[in-house]
Amino acid sequence: MVAPYFFPPKGLYLFLFFSFLLSCDGTDQKQAELSIPQRVNELMAKMTLKEKIGQMNQYNGFWNVTGPSPKDGNAKEKYDHLAKGLVGSMLNVRGAREVRAVQEVAVNQSRLGIPLIIGFDLIHGYQTISPIPLAESASWDLEAIQSSAALGAKEASAAGINWTFAPMVDITRDARWGRVMEGAGEDPYLGGVVAAARVKGFQGNDLSSPNSVAACAKHFAAYGFAESGRDYNTVDIGENTLHNVVLPPFKAAADAGVRTFMNAFNELNGIPATADKILQRDILKGEWGFDGFIVSDWGSLKELVDHGYARDKNHAGELGLNGGSDMDMESYIYLTELQSLLKDGLVTMSQIDDAVRRILTVKYELGLFDDPFRYCDTIREKEITGSPEIRAGALDMAKKSIVLLKNDDAVLPLKKEGQTVALIGPLAADKNSPLGNWRIAGENSSAISVLEGMLKYDGNTIIHEQGVKLVNAIPAFHQEVDINTTDKGGMKAAKNAAKNADVVVMVLGEYGFQSGEGRSRSKLDLPGFQQELLEEVYSVNKNIVLVLMNGRPLVLNWADEHLPAIVEAWHLGTESGNAITEVLYGDYNPSGKLPMSFPRSVGQMPLYYNYKNTGRPGAKGADAGSVFWSHYGDEKNTPLYPFGYGLSYTEFEYSDITLSKSELDNGTKIEASVTLTNIGKVKGKEVVQMYIKDHYASVTRPVRELKDFELVELEPGESKQIIFEITPETLQFYSANKKWESEPGTFSLFIGTNSNTIRSIDFKLK
Ligand code: NOJ
Numbered sequence: 001m002v003a004p005y006f007f008p009p010k011g012l013y014l015f016l017f018f019s020f021l022l023s024c025d026g027t028d029q030k031q032a033e034l035s036i037p038q039r040v041n042e043l044m045a046k047m048t049l050k051e052k053i054g055q056m057n058q059y060n061g062f063w064n065v066t067g068p069s070p071k072d073g074n075a076k077e078k079y080d081h082l083a084k085g086l087v088g089s090m091l092n093v094r095g096a097r098e099v100r101a102v103q104e105v106a107v108n109q110s111r112l113g114i115p116l117i118i119g120f121d122l123i124h125g126y127q128t129i130s131p132i133p134l135a136e137s138a139s140w141d142l143e144a145i146q147s148s149a150a151l152g153a154k155e156a157s158a159a160g161i162n163w164t165f166a167p168m169v170d171i172t173r174d175a176r177w178g179r180v181m182e183g184a185g186e187d188p189y190l191g192g193v194v195a196a197a198r199v200k201g202f203q204g205n206d207l208s209s210p211n212s213v214a215a216c217a218k219h220f221a222a223y224g225f226a227e228s229g230r231d232y233n234t235v236d237i238g239e240n241t242l243h244n245v246v247l248p249p250f251k252a253a254a255d256a257g258v259r260t261f262m263n264a265f266n267e268l269n270g271i272p273a274t275a276d277k278i279l280q281r282d283i284l285k286g287e288w289g290f291d292g293f294i295v296s297d298w299g300s301l302k303e304l305v306d307h308g309y310a311r312d313k314n315h316a317g318e319l320g321l322n323g324g325s326d327m328d329m330e331s332y333i334y335l336t337e338l339q340s341l342l343k344d345g346l347v348t349m350s351q352i353d354d355a356v357r358r359i360l361t362v363k364y365e366l367g368l369f370d371d372p373f374r375y376c377d378t379i380r381e382k383e384i385t386g387s388p389e390i391r392a393g394a395l396d397m398a399k400k401s402i403v404l405l406k407n408d409d410a411v412l413p414l415k416k417e418g419q420t421v422a423l424i425g426p427l428a429a430d431k432n433s434p435l436g437n438w439r440i441a442g443e444n445s446s447a448i449s450v451l452e453g454m455l456k457y458d459g460n461t462i463i464h465e466q467g468v469k470l471v472n473a474i475p476a477f478h479q480e481v482d483i484n485t486t487d488k489g490g491m492k493a494a495k496n497a498a499k500n501a502d503v504v505v506m507v508l509g510e511y512g513f514q515s516g517e518g519r520s521r522s523k524l525d526l527p528g529f530q531q532e533l534l535e536e537v538y539s540v541n542k543n544i545v546l547v548l549m550n551g552r553p554l555v556l557n558w559a560d561e562h563l564p565a566i567v568e569a570w571h572l573g574t575e576s577g578n579a580i581t582e583v584l585y586g587d588y589n590p591s592g593k594l595p596m597s598f599p600r601s602v603g604q605m606p607l608y609y610n611y612k613n614t615g616r617p618g619a620k621g622a623d624a625g626s627v628f629w630s631h632y633g634d635e636k637n638t639p640l641y642p643f644g645y646g647l648s649y650t651e652f653e654y655s656d657i658t659l660s661k662s663e664l665d666n667g668t669k670i671e672a673s674v675t676l677t678n679i680g681k682v683k684g685k686e687v688v689q690m691y692i693k694d695h696y697a698s699v700t701r702p703v704r705e706l707k708d709f710e711l712v713e714l715e716p717g718e719s720k721q722i723i724f725e726i727t728p729e730t731l732q733f734y735s736a737n738k739k740w741e742s743e744p745g746t747f748s749l750f751i752g753t754n755s756n757t758i759r760s761i762d763f764k765l766k
Pocket of ligand 1 (some may be wrong): 298517
């Protein structure tokens, strides 16, 4: 579809120049001396009701990119609305020239010239694609994650974008849900610190810097708990899970200063999130004191009717604004309904004013009123897009995101010389899948493939075979491909290649669009004929390194049982093949740890390490062998690979834990320490993880919860003492009193290499 952009008429530049001269009358100087709230008030005093409502209206750019456009071909109407000041924001308009064009209409043609805030799904990179957020979270490297977001913001802001719909901070425990790729996984603590790092990366220290963009914590709330992992599905969870698991990463984002929130498509306990007054008005804007604005999700106001919550679109507008949604993304409801709703007394002027004040405040903070075209410099865009700095950042992040799941007999790293390597699999030479799902501005097939990465190491002979081909799936939309489920034609050649190879590297997994929005799966195995290909190749050569590309945890039982080495390489973005081969050849020692449990069976979903004990955690003693405990008859309860798990090319040894004292009073702290030693032969990084179990409480607590971690790099033979501080705040949770507090009692503290660690020590809170 061709996007009908608007290009400025030539005379416009002349007009702008004279407007600039005219504006040098001291008005700008006076404006600059006022505080942002004063400037907002002055502006609002001049605005008509219609113009105020216009600020609450967000339009998609003129093409259909990240959602179904309800009114295709209405570019003319949108243009008129821009010129009349009836649009506060646009999304999916990108490129310095294109953004300038729409901004010029808003600024130069509308009565008050209020600039647009330009939104975009900068989820994992702009044109240079970084690893999917789930992969980045596997690095547990907060500095790297922050810097990755900052580089994304730099590239996107040079292309006119000043607001990203990220980070997605939805906790999820169900790998069937396609959007697990967009978040930080299953844990609220990790989710919270990653959310804060991303917010800081996007927004920088100063929102008005031309390199930063406003961030958006989404999807408020509980979208990740969609029943059966089916996207957009109903969510029904209790207060306990809502407050202790779902909300903490949102709170962390708010505390980190995130300027916007997006609500969610799902209903939560019978109320669609978009109209949820308790969530948006009471908790977020009330208790948490959030003073930015909330945007609806795409068409989610309109969907209140489909949910069966609103009678019609007029009613949806009423429920949406009363519920706390400040901006309407692509529902066309606020613009058409708010005036009559106000007249009928169903919404209030102060609600509208509050929403507009929030939106204008963020626009002032971004510096848009001082220079609406500050993000629209085509020369800067050219210099920054794909610059060496941004490519280097993407490579660095990609290497840090890789998780080594298995490495028996030190099969990895591969030898660099004299080997014949059979490189097999549909994703081995694929330059598209590694880009993952959210790469709207990324060029299709622009990633470095594993084959390209491998060929850079020229001491070995590489024989490449696809084995199972990729086929076109929905070519019109994002040039999607699928993994073949009908043609086994390539298997023979793959086996022949493997037969005479010293080592086989198989690159299997999910194609780039197999996860993401609307991409839930009911199965978690290797799609198509890939499992069959794996077993066929194994029948002729057992020395296989499996490299996985995927956007969610997969079921890998067979591979784990039979193969010597497995590398989790997610969808790593533009630099994918370079990162993977550096790891395969040992030029980079992997240190990633899983941010989600990997199941043994799809039937275990939802699966998470911080589960509750239940009244029947196991059948022991006289009951041993009984079926009357919480378990499956045909599968273990445990994951195949637990949360926090990941290996290295070196080995680490932990000492026992020591505590500075064993009883904690209010206002004091305990220091828990371990000594970590690199007992292997190469330098490596380890994520030292601390978990706490609260033995009994006014509401039941998980078997353990991550409370802190430290990423440590050690030379061979080097040791380091790691100290974690525990205060009564560390032990707080949302209690039966409906508030965050800690309760006296006994706690176990665990420190180790993943969530299964048994190294523990007890202490008491008085
Ligand atoms: C719908 C998605 O749920 C949301 O995350 C995204 O930001 C919007 N579409 C805009 O693309």
